[in-house]
Amino acid sequence: MTVSVSVYDLATAQADYPAWASQPKRTLLLCSHPRSGSTLLGESLYSTGLFGCPLEYFHRGFRPAFAERWQAPTMHSLLGAAKRYRTNPRGVFSVKIFWQDIEDMVEELEPSLLEELRDSPNSPVVPEAYRRLHALLNTWFPQPSFIHLNRQDRVRQAISALVATFTRQWRSIPGQGRQHPVEEVAYDYERILGLIAFADRSHAHWRGFFAANSIRPYTLCYEDLIAEESPVLRSLLDQLGYTGVLPARRMQRQADPGSEKMLARFLREYLARSSVSD
Numbered sequence: 001m002t003v004s005v006s007v008y009d010l011a012t013a014q015a016d017y018p019a020w021a022s023q024p025k026r027t028l029l030l031c032s033h034p035r036s037g038s039t040l041l042g043e044s045l046y047s048t049g050l051f052g053c054p055l056e057y058f059h060r061g062f063r064p065a066f067a068e069r070w071q072a073p074t075m076h077s078l079l080g081a082a083k084r085y086r087t088n089p090r091g092v093f094s095v096k097i098f099w100q101d102i103e104d105m106v107e108e109l110e111p112s113l114l115e116e117l118r119d120s121p122n123s124p125v126v127p128e129a130y131r132r133l134h135a136l137l138n139t140w141f142p143q144p145s146f147i148h149l150n151r152q153d154r155v156r157q158a159i160s161a162l163v164a165t166f167t168r169q170w171r172s173i174p175g176q177g178r179q180h181p182v183e184e185v186a187y188d189y190e191r192i193l194g195l196i197a198f199a200d201r202s203h204a205h206w207r208g209f210f211a212a213n214s215i216r217p218y219t220l221c222y223e224d225l226i227a228e229e230s231p232v233l234r235s236l237l238d239q240l241g242y243t244g245v246l247p248a249r250r251m252q253r254q255a256d257p258g259s260e261k262m263l264a265r266f267l268r269e270y271l272a273r274s275s276v277s278d
Contacts (some may be wrong), residue, residue: 010046010053011062013069016085017053024083025091027141028240030054031099032149033202035160037222038096040251041149044233045094047247051240052094057082058101075108079140095141099202102133110136117205125205130212146217147236148210150203153223158195159262162188187262189269 009015028051032038042054056062058078067073070081087093106114113136116129137144151157166185210217218239224232234246 007065008055010043011055011065015053017088019084020087020091021084023142024087024093025143026093027144028052028054028092028094028147029137029141029144030094030096030147030149031206031217032096033098033151033157033199035157035164036149036151036199037225038149040249041147041220041225041233042094042096043249043251044237044247045240048237048242048244050088050090050092050242052088052092053086054094054096055086056096056098056101057086058095058105059098060100060104075105079105079109093141099205102205105140106133106136109140119201119205125208127208127212130209133209134213134215145240146210146215148206148217148219149222149225150219151199151222154196154199155192155263155266156259157199157222158192159259159266161195161199162192162262163259184258185262187265189266192266 028045030038030042030045038054045051046053057066058075063078066082067078070078070085072078072081082095083093103114103117106117113129113132117125117133119125163185209215218236220232220236224230229246237243237246
């Protein structure tokens with residue numbers, strides 16, 4: 001396997017907007033989970049020129065580079081810097097955010113809420129905790145609108161996460177990065193199961209959060225998003241106020257025969273183990 005490694009161009013200073021001196025007029029929160037197509041959707045939103053640049057500003061992977069470049073070592077200072085440099089000239093601030101990022105933000109900015117958001121089989125999150133979180137999000141992200149993006153094929157999502165973590169290739173964009181070979185990704189049944197459970201937990205939190213706060217987010221799934229001339233993307237952009245042509249895509253799908261082979265092996269093993277347990 002050959003992979004391309006580079007700094008994502010939309011995460012560089014060249015993608016910063018002119019400094020915005022006040023609070024954003026509007027925030028778009030793209031609520032999702034890794035390997036759900038959030039970068040594809042974020043690029044489509046960015047390419048319209050209307051909706052800012054949705055990135056994982058508060059994610060563990062992206063945060064260090066932004067924190068260093070913007071001299072924002074704390075979550076509080078990073079939040080201010082992101083709004084300053086990533087609010088577009090129309091006053092729109094867009095953020096791609098995973099549930100893990102929510103927990104990291106709460107841990108630093110409102111630690112008393114963190115334990116209430118940590119679920120367990122015997123102690124589910126109560127609606128009041130989600131309502132407290134909603135109040136915080138309205139403080140951190142002015143006038144938020146919510147987009148919920150998920151992926152129906154949980155096994156492919158987990159395998160995609162396994163491969164991307166090993167190769168360190170999170171996106172495939174022609175003309176970006178240098179090419180170098182890597183070893184074949186090792187199959188790991190238990191880790192795939194864990195990644196499925198991680199995604200299920202995260203999306204369960206998003207659903208609980210939306211329900212507790214009577215929020216009806218824009219909802220779409222990866223499988224519909226990747227369709228040519230995607231009608232769900234067209235519908236979303238229409239609802240957000242963009243009526244132009246659908247933006248051209250530059251990202252390519254990363255699934256390959258190796259990941260499909262891993263999928264088939266996982267399904268065979270899962271069925272075999274299920275038969276034994278029955």
